[in-house]
Amino acid sequence: MAKVKLHRCPFTFIHNDLDHCWKVQKALDEQGIDYEVVTEPVYPRGRRKDVIRLSGQHMLPVIEFEDGSAYRAESVEMAETIAAGGLFDQAGEDPGASR
Numbered sequence: 001m002a003k004v005k006l007h008r009c010p011f012t013f014i015h016n017d018l019d020h021c022w023k024v025q026k027a028l029d030e031q032g033i034d035y036e037v038v039t040e041p042v043y044p045r046g047r048r049k050d051v052i053r054l055s056g057q058h059m060l061p062v063i064e065f066e067d068g069s070a071y072r073a074e075s076v077e078m079a080e081t082i083a084a085g086g087l088f089d090q091a092g093e094d095p096g097a098s099r
Contacts, residue, residue: 003034004087005064007051010039020075021061027082038064065091 006028008021015022028035041047045058054070055062061078063071071078071090081087 003036003066004028005038006035007038007040007048007054007060007062007064009042009060011042012037012039023075023079024061024063024082027079028087031082031085031087033082033087035063063087063090067091 006021006025008025009019011019011021015026017023025035025037038050040051040060046052048058048060050064051060051062052058054064054068055072057072059072061072061075063078065071065088069090069092071081071087073081081090
């Protein structure tokens, strides 16, 4: 299976559903999807250059695929997509498209 990069906040020690990034990371773990964590700065959000380049915005989390495309939605939606087995259906989509 392809490996993805999870661009997330640096608070990797917080493991509860209040942490949006953790929701997505947990879903990846539960589905056995191989990923690399890329921590992004908290503030100022403008320092998230890779996230902005990939997705056209500064919000986290963002999943980066091997082809360079990205998936970004609200964390609950992302976790549901991953749990339903639809993560890789998001690869290659326009990151600026509304989801």
